[in-house]
Amino acid sequence: MRVGVLTGGGDCPGLNAVIRAVVRRGVQTYGVGFVGFRDGWRGVLDDQTMVLGVDQVQGILPLGGTILGSSRTNPFAVDGGVERVTATLRAEGVDALVAIGGEDTLGVATRLAEDGVAVVGVPKTIDNDLSATDFTFGFDTAVEIATEAIDRLHTTAQSHHRALVVEVMGRHAGWIALHAGMASGAALTLIPEQPFDLDRVIQVVDDRVSGGRAPIIVVAEGAEPAGGEMVLKDASTDSFGHVRLSGVGEWLAAEIERQTGVEARSTVLGHVQRGGTPTAFDRWLATRFGLHAIDAVHDGDFGVMVALRGTQIVRVPLAEATGALKTVTPELYAEVLGQ
Numbered sequence: 001m002r003v004g005v006l007t008g009g010g011d012c013p014g015l016n017a018v019i020r021a022v023v024r025r026g027v028q029t030y031g032v033g034f035v036g037f038r039d040g041w042r043g044v045l046d047d048q049t050m051v052l053g054v055d056q057v058q059g060i061l062p063l064g065g066t067i068l069g070s071s072r073t074n075p076f077a078v079d080g081g082v083e084r085v086t087a088t089l090r091a092e093g094v095d096a097l098v099a100i101g102g103e104d105t106l107g108v109a110t111r112l113a114e115d116g117v118a119v120v121g122v123p124k125t126i127d128n129d130l131s132a133t134d135f136t137f138g139f140d141t142a143v144e145i146a147t148e149a150i151d152r153l154h155t156t157a158q159s160h161h162r163a164l165v166v167e168v169m170g171r172h173a174g175w176i177a178l179h180a181g182m183a184s185g186a187a188l189t190l191i192p193e194q195p196f197d198l199d200r201v202i203q204v205v206d207d208r209v210s211g212g213r214a215p216i217i218v219v220a221e222g223a224e225p226a227g228g229e230m231v232l233k234d235a236s237t238d239s240f241g242h243v244r245l246s247g248v249g250e251w252l253a254a255e256i257e258r259q260t261g262v263e264a265r266s267t268v269l270g271h272v273q274r275g276g277t278p279t280a281f282d283r284w285l286a287t288r289f290g291l292h293a294i295d296a297v298h299d300g301d302f303g304v305m306v307a308l309r310g311t312q313i314v315r316v317p318l319a320e321a322t323g324a325l326k327t328v329t330p331e332l333y334a335e336v337l338g339q
């Protein structure tokens with residue numbers, strides 16, 4: 001049996017741990033041969049491959065990024081894209097695919113599975129917004145990085161009696177903001193799921209400053225003021241139709257300074273949250289996902305995604321994972337507001 005492996009979408013700490021687990025178990029337990037597709041679905045579209053075996057995955061467990069490369073290529077947005085995908089799989093003698101990705105990459109996998117392609121999905125994203133799994137790998141690392149950064153910003157904000165706005169990733173889901181905001185004791189945490197009241201932000205800053213505190217506001221990049229609009233980097237979109245965000249932190253800091261007279265600064269954590277070595281939790285989760293994904297391939301159980309439910313790894317229909325985003329519930333958000 002020959003299995004293709006690809007990593008698509010924004011990269012994420014733990015991708016290499018999945019690739020390593022898939023390949024090692026595939027070769028050593030099942031005698032599977034592998035081919036690596038470069039840069040996500042682009043490699044399958046253009047038949048761009050790399051050798052993938054036990055030698056290639058040696059030492060990559062703690063390595064950030066992905067040895068296969070990644071892109072946000074959408075074969076369904078390309079003329080004749082699906083035909084090119086199936087032609088490549090035929091030409092490469094690929095019997096099954098392991099697709100490691102988020103909503104977009106696995107959305108493509110879902111549609112290809114419906115067309116009869118033998119595919120198993122593995123959920124990745126620092127955003128933790130994929131349905132049907134309690135956690136995606138990469139999220140824990142991103143929260144850890146954001147929390148450490150916010151802790152550091154606390155001390156400099158306090159020294160200068162400033163308000164500090166920290167913008168974290170999260171286009172449609174505020175999971176990183178929610179977890180890092182609570183872990184670092186932020187004065188306010190603003191998420192995309194719940195438009196924020198600017199007057200309340202101003203009030204909280206005023207109260208904190210009057211009490212001799214330097215408030216930290218954690219804001220997800222997709223958060224928007226009630227009655228306002230999402231702040232965009234520019235008007236461009238990727239092949240899945242996503243706009244580029246970033247700017248809400250800078251905007252909010254300027255508003256705080258203008259309305260309160262308190263000196264305010266903003267920090268955009270950006271891709272720092274995605275780079276570097278995965279935490280032990282993410283290595284553990286990614287490795288388990290990899291082992292279970294190749295088990296599913298071996299069992300001929302296709303059109304599924306491996307998922308974490310409690311402490312168990314289970315298989316769920318791909319469509320269940322990609323149907324709707326997993327967003328922060330009002331109940332969970334109430335917890336961080338009430339801390």
Ligand code: F6P
Pocket residue numbers: 009010011125126127169170171221245274
């Ligand atoms: O992969 C998810 C993510 O990191 C989002 O949190 C963020 O909005 C987006 O990717 C950034 O994408 P890019 O790396 O293409 O700028």
